[in-house]
Amino acid sequence: MSDAPLLTVSDLHVTFATEDGTLRAVDGVSWELREGEVLAIVGESGSGKSVSAQTIMGLTRGSNARFEGEIHYGDHELVGASDAELRKLRGSEIAMIFQDPMTSLNPVYRVGSQIAEQIRAHDDVSKAEARERTIELFKEVGIPNPQERIDNYPHEFSGGMRQRAMIAMAMANEPKILIADEPTTALDVTIQAQIVQILRNVRERLSSVILITHDLGVVAEIADRVLVMYGGRVVEEGTLDDIFYDPQHPYTWGLLGSLTRLDEDRPDRLPSIAGMPPSLLARPHGCAFRPRCPHAIDRCLEIPELESRIGVPGHLDRCCLEPESKRALRVVHGRIGLEAEVS
Amino acid sequence: MLRFTVRRLISMVFILFAISVITFMIFNVVPGGGSEGATLRIAGRASNEVTRAQVKKDYGFDQPVYVQYVRMMQKTLSCELVSYSNQTNVCEEIKRGIPATFSLVIGAAIIWVFFGVLFGVISAMKAGKFTDHFLTGMAMVGISLPVFWLGAMLLYYLTFKIELFPPGGYEKFSDDPWQWFYHLILPWFTLSVLSIGFYSRLLRSNVLDTESEDYVRTARAKGLSEHRVLSRHVLRNALIPIITLFGLDFGAALGGGAILTETVFGLQGVGQYAASSVGSLDLPPVLATTLFASFFIVLLSAIVDIAYAFLDPRIRLEA
Numbered sequence: 002m003s004d005a006p007l008l009t010v011s012d013l014h015v016t017f018a019t020e021d022g023t024l025r026a027v028d029g030v031s032w033e034l035r036e037g038e039v040l041a042i043v044g045e046s047g048s049g050k051s052v053s054a055q056t057i058m059g060l061t062r063g064s065n066a067r068f069e070g071e072i073h074y075g076d077h078e079l080v081g082a083s084d085a086e087l088r089k090l091r092g093s094e095i096a097m098i099f100q101d102p103m104t105s106l107n108p109v110y111r112v113g114s115q116i117a118e119q120i121r122a123h124d125d126v127s128k129a130e131a132r133e134r135t136i137e138l139f140k141e142v143g144i145p146n147p148q149e150r151i152d153n154y155p156h157e158f159s160g161g162m163r164q165r166a167m168i169a170m171a172m173a174n175e176p177k178i179l180i181a182d183e184p185t186t187a188l189d190v191t192i193q194a195q196i197v198q199i200l201r202n203v204r205e206r207l208s209s210v211i212l213i214t215h216d217l218g219v220v221a222e223i224a225d226r227v228l229v230m231y232g233g234r235v236v237e238e239g240t241l242d243d244i245f246y247d248p249q250h251p252y253t254w255g256l257l258g259s260l261t262r263l264d265e266d267r268p269d270r271l272p273s274i275a276g277m278p279p280s281l282l283a284r285p286h287g288c289a290f291r292p293r294c295p296h297a298i299d300r301c302l303e304i305p306e307l308e309s310r311i312g313v314p315g316h317l318d319r320c321c322l323e324p325e326s327k328r329a330l331r332v333v334h335g336r337i338g339l340e341a342e343v344s
Numbered sequence: 345m346l347r348f349t350v351r352r353l354i355s356m357v358f359i360l361f362a363i364s365v366i367t368f369m370i371f372n373v374v375p376g377g378g379s380e381g382a383t384l385r386i387a388g389r390a391s392n393e394v395t396r397a398q399v400k401k402d403y404g405f406d407q408p409v410y411v412q413y414v415r416m417m418q419k420t421l422s423c424e425l426v427s428y429s430n431q432t433n434v435c436e437e438i439k440r441g442i443p444a445t446f447s448l449v450i451g452a453a454i455i456w457v458f459f460g461v462l463f464g465v466i467s468a469m470k471a472g473k474f475t476d477h478f479l480t481g482m483a484m485v486g487i488s489l490p491v492f493w494l495g496a497m498l499l500y501y502l503t504f505k506i507e508l509f510p511p512g513g514y515e516k517f518s519d520d521p522w523q524w525f526y527h528l529i530l531p532w533f534t535l536s537v538l539s540i541g542f543y544s545r546l547l548r549s550n551v552l553d554t555e556s557e558d559y560v561r562t563a564r565a566k567g568l569s570e571h572r573v574l575s576r577h578v579l580r581n582a583l584i585p586i587i588t589l590f591g592l593d594f595g596a597a598l599g600g601g602a603i604l605t606e607t608v609f610g611l612q613g614v615g616q617y618a619a620s621s622v623g624s625l626d627l628p629p630v631l632a633t634t635l636f637a638s639f640f641i642v643l644l645s646a647i648v649d650i651a652y653a654f655l656d657p658r659i660r661l662e663a
């Protein structure tokens with residue numbers, strides 16, 4: 002693991018012009034990805050996590066999208082890069098897998114040929130060689146009978162196998178960064194475990210992984226560092242231990258508190274965070290979490306800075322409460338959580 | 345696959361049978377039709393009772409309806425059917441009209457598919473911009489113009505006021521290829537304008553729907569060129585429903601659905617023949633042309649179903 006970051010996102014803003022107004026999907030987000038690490042980006046729907054990741058690859062470009070800020074990858078600056086430049090990087094150095102493997106593969110072409118297409122888009126190899134490589138990739142992700150399976154159509158694969166095929170496709174050109182956008186969300190729990198294992202192998206082999214998810218269980222299995230996003234901003238950032246054992250932001254407490262635990266009694270009601278995520282069209286002033294936060298004070302009307310407040314350099318948060326009171330406030334019913342009622 | 349084909353062939357026969365019965369029945373209940381009307385037509389209005397009785401006997405109009413039906417079907421299938429209005433053989437007349445109809449329809453079909461797809465794709469790629477609005481407007485105009493009005497306008501302005509094109513009629517390809525082509529330009533244009541408008545709208549909407557599919561996003565994430573994404577991923581899927589529609593459209597047009605265009609331009613095709621026989625309530629040609637048209641529609645529809653199974657692997661024919 003080297004120290005120089007592989008990917009640097011600097012003050013990224015992504016807004017979409019819609020009929021109902023300007024939608025601020027990503028509002029000043031900065032982070033880094035280092036080689037060989039798994040960075041998990043966690044948040045609810047609408048937090049901006051998918052948009053930030055897809056923007057890395059230029060997949061959010063459209064006539065109504067506006068971008069500010071920079072994304073640096075090696076010598077490339079990705080926000081302003083030309084389509085041609087991005088196309089060279091996509092699939093070869095930065096690859097992405099998506100949430101729903103059912104619909105992410107083209108139904109009219111055989112699975113093998115779709116993977117071979119990816120290989121031949123970036124490498125000048127013969128069809129036969131691409132086919133051989135595809136078989137190898139299938140073996141690596143654990144698809145049985147690869148020789149026959151590569152000639153199957155997507156609808157002949159089960160959901161878990163489709164996701165494996167997607168991972169195989171993403172890994173085909175040995176990218177430096179794999180972005181996995183909710184890879185386990187559409188799958189059964191048992192299949193999820195298998196996919197997580199494959200992602201671990203991916204990291205072993207050669208890539209850094211950006212894992213976007215709202216499933217903290219998966220995060221705990223595989224992430225090195227975690228970014229918590231809310232309302233288009235990063236509200237907390239730190240190592241896995243930082244986030245799980247010493248979370249500093251009430252939203253993180255809420256996320257951890259809403260996990261159901263096998264080692265505790267069953268609660269009467271599943272704990273959740275009261276209220277709704279903010280509309281990205283009309284965000285509340287100041288801290289985006291303020292309306293739902295039971296601990297909000299007047300100072301929360303100003304947007305808190307994302308900074309390290311407890312002397313741990315990599316652990317940043319956007320909550321202006323005193324660190325000492327945080328330690329007390331976050332314990333609800335004997336574990337970390339947010340109060341059930343907003344007072 | 346074989347079972348499918350056999351099943352379709354059997355159902356084709358049933359459908360054609362049903363259509364022949366329905367057409368026959370309709371003819372018999374229409375005012376001025378039936379064996380009474382036919383007798384009048386054949387014997388002439390000024391005829392007397394004796395002549396008419398003779399005609400009835402000769403033509404079997406005194407037989408029960410189902411016997412008449414069977415005899416007429418026999419004659420149809422053995423190509424011996426004779427018109428009531430004049431003594432021409434219906435089969436021969438249809439054969440004579442086929443070159444004109446086929447030239448018109450096949451030519452127009454090529455034009456309307458090509459331009460329909462082209463304009464549809466351009467509209468979709470430039471969705472929301474001026475080009476899209478312009479093409480959409482043109483498509484609306486194309487769909488709204490009545491074929492006979494457009495044909496008549498073109499004839500008036502381009503063959504009469506300015507003598508740019510010949511005023512209708514059909515020239516055989518074997519006689520003079522250039523004249524054949526020259527005479528068909530206006531009819532081709534007239535017939536395809538409606539379909540170009542319709543197909544381009546349909547294709548535009550299919551392409552836009554397909555573009556928002558997840559697998560297109562995957563294709564872009566793989567780093568494929570825009571051209572490849574468009575042709576291999578978007579169009580390949582967006583065109584599938586169009587092909588079904590085209591098969592049916594084409595079958596219907598081929599069987600004589602270009603009636604209005606043929607009549608306006610005097611092309612003497614099967615459609616025009618069908619139109620004039622309906623006008624004179626002449627059952628034999630009406631029956632024969634209806635069956636002719638139905639045959640093509642049913643055939644094309646079966647072909648389209650088979651094609652669909654090839655194009656979309658999720659469809660299995662023996663369900």
